[in-house]
Amino acid sequence: MANSPSGDSMLDRLVRILDAFDQHTPSMSVLALARRAQIPKATMYRLLDEMVSHGLLSRGKDGQVTLGLRLWELANRSAATQGLRKAALPFMEDINALLGQNTQLSLLHEDEVLIIERLSRPGSVVNQASVAGRMPVHRTSMGMALLAFSRPEAIHGFLERHRELMLATHPNFRAEMAEIRRNGFASMDGYIDEETTGVAAPILDLQGYALAVLSVVVPRGSATLPAAALALRTAARGISRALGYAADA
Amino acid sequence: MANSPSGDSMLDRLVRILDAFDQHTPSMSVLALARRAQIPKATMYRLLDEMVSHGLLSRGKDGQVTLGLRLWELANRSAATQGLRKAALPFMEDINALLGQNTQLSLLHEDEVLIIERLSRPGSVVNQASVAGRMPVHRTSMGMALLAFSRPEAIHGFLERHRELMLATHPNFRAEMAEIRRNGFASMDGYIDEETTGVAAPILDLQGYALAVLSVVVPRGSATLPAAALALRTAARGISRALGYAADA
Numbered sequence: 033m034a035n036s037p038s039g040d041s042m043l044d045r046l047v048r049i050l051d052a053f054d055q056h057t058p059s060m061s062v063l064a065l066a067r068r069a070q071i072p073k074a075t076m077y078r079l080l081d082e083m084v085s086h087g088l089l090s091r092g093k094d095g096q097v098t099l100g101l102r103l104w105e106l107a108n109r110s111a112a113t114q115g116l117r118k119a120a121l122p123f124m125e126d127i128n129a130l131l132g133q134n135t136q137l138s139l140l141h142e143d144e145v146l147i148i149e150r151l152s153r154p155g156s157v158v159n160q161a162s163v164a165g166r167m168p169v170h171r172t173s174m175g176m177a178l179l180a181f182s183r184p185e186a187i188h189g190f191l192e193r194h195r196e197l198m199l200a201t202h203p204n205f206r207a208e209m210a211e212i213r214r215n216g217f218a219s220m221d222g223y224i225d226e227e228t229t230g231v232a233a234p235i236l237d238l239q240g241y242a243l244a245v246l247s248v249v250v251p252r253g254s255a256t257l258p259a260a261a262l263a264l265r266t267a268a269r270g271i272s273r274a275l276g277y278a279a280d281a
Numbered sequence: 282m283a284n285s286p287s288g289d290s291m292l293d294r295l296v297r298i299l300d301a302f303d304q305h306t307p308s309m310s311v312l313a314l315a316r317r318a319q320i321p322k323a324t325m326y327r328l329l330d331e332m333v334s335h336g337l338l339s340r341g342k343d344g345q346v347t348l349g350l351r352l353w354e355l356a357n358r359s360a361a362t363q364g365l366r367k368a369a370l371p372f373m374e375d376i377n378a379l380l381g382q383n384t385q386l387s388l389l390h391e392d393e394v395l396i397i398e399r400l401s402r403p404g405s406v407v408n409q410a411s412v413a414g415r416m417p418v419h420r421t422s423m424g425m426a427l428l429a430f431s432r433p434e435a436i437h438g439f440l441e442r443h444r445e446l447m448l449a450t451h452p453n454f455r456a457e458m459a460e461i462r463r464n465g466f467a468s469m470d471g472y473i474d475e476e477t478t479g480v481a482a483p484i485l486d487l488q489g490y491a492l493a494v495l496s497v498v499v500p501r502g503s504a505t506l507p508a509a510a511l512a513l514r515t516a517a518r519g520i521s522r523a524l525g526y527a528a529d530a
Binding site: 041042044054057058083086088090098099101102103105107110111114117118121122125146152162163165166 | 350370
């Protein structure tokens with residue numbers, strides 16, 4: 033359908049245009065957008081008009097292009113993540129207030145950690161996560177907790193696709209997975225900031241597999257890590273229950 | 282570009298497909314989707330495959346179609362609303378905790394109230410707002426506060442487009458607008474539930490126009506309404522300041 037001479041479809045181009053925007057580059061000129069999305073200038077101008085008229089993009093008085101509010105509305109009002117967010121937010125507020133650290137809700141998506149929600153706290157330690165941002169599985173407590181509590185075939189598939197990286201960074205991968213499952217949480221030294229440690233507890237379904245993970249970042253070497261892990265596990269069980277999954281004994 | 286025989290473009294169809302999903306219908310069969318989006322069945326099957334491969338739609342084991350996580354990610358990671366949400370969330374938590382009622386953050390979009398964020402509270406009064414949901418301007422305190430604190434030409438334009446409805450429901454429209462501006466908040470009896478009253482205070486920019494509105498729903502006739510309004514105005518000023526707008530005296 034609607035393929036350009038170069039063979040990419042309208043949807044390919046549309047997704048490349050939306051993908052050109054991220055948290056570091058929320059707005060750009062039309063020419064920069066054409067360059068980032070690898071779309072010929074003339075085509076970009078035509079697409080821009082049509083996307084602006086549908087509210088998928090917005091063009092400011094200064095000519096800068098941003099994502100449109102209508103796109104946000106369409107993507108959010110029935111998002112699969114809304115139910116999870118709604119159930120998790122009160123518990124995230126509790127963790128945020130009691131531990132005084134940034135609190136994240138994430139899930140595994142396309143072999144990466146996707147941040148669904150984040151509550152931040154003035155004075156909490158540095159933390160690079162942002163809503164709808166992605167983080168690597170092998171470098172984060174979130175990723176390792178999500179992986180450890182995945183179905184065996186999903187863990188196997190992940191390892192097949194990333195064997196070299198995982199075994200280089202986690203030489204005792206299977207033992208580590210087993211330990212995370214035994215402990216009920218994962219902890220890992222900071223991915224960006226080495227002075228921090230991430231702690232993550234899974235939100236489990238009835239079969240004991242992770243739907244998502246709740247995490248905080250604490251100062252490295254903090255004596256409060258075991259307490260933080262226990263608080264996270266408590267909140268994660270509350271979220272499971274709020275979602276209709278009774279926490280098992 | 283890429284027009285079908287019926288003359289609607291690929292983007293027209295794409296937006297109709299995304300628009301078919303809402304909070305009440307987050308998933309549906311392919312045939313129901315084709316019907317709701319007014320797209321011929323064969324075209325729908327082809328589009329579905331392409332949209333699923335791009336992660337814009339997702340197809341479950343039961344054949345039900347939902348919006349894809351990739352769409353959510355693309356729309357959220359650089360959304361114009363993220364800065365506002367981030368600045369507002371700590372203040373929304375304060376209001377939510379102190380007043381013990383659902384707290385909403387909304388803005389005016391295409392002549393309707395668009396809910397950007399919402400914190401709910403167990404035990405708070407009934408409230409129909411949901412994230413990315415829309416509410417009518419003339420029936421909500423959010424809408425009336427947003428309108429009263431709009432630029433004069435925007436109020437004029439809104440009234441031109443909705444004169445009959447506004448004057449039928451708000452016979453003293455201009456006096457009411459002036460009163461809301463004088464009070465610094467709007468209140469209105471519940472839109473869905475008559476036993477409730479909405480209270481809304483604007484988050485103002487440097488010129489004194491509303492960027493957004495903060496609101497709660499309280500039991501109707503509650504003696505705490507003036508206190509709730511003052512708390513909302515206080516929090517709304519904090520949000521303005523967090524966004525870089527110094528609240529004026």
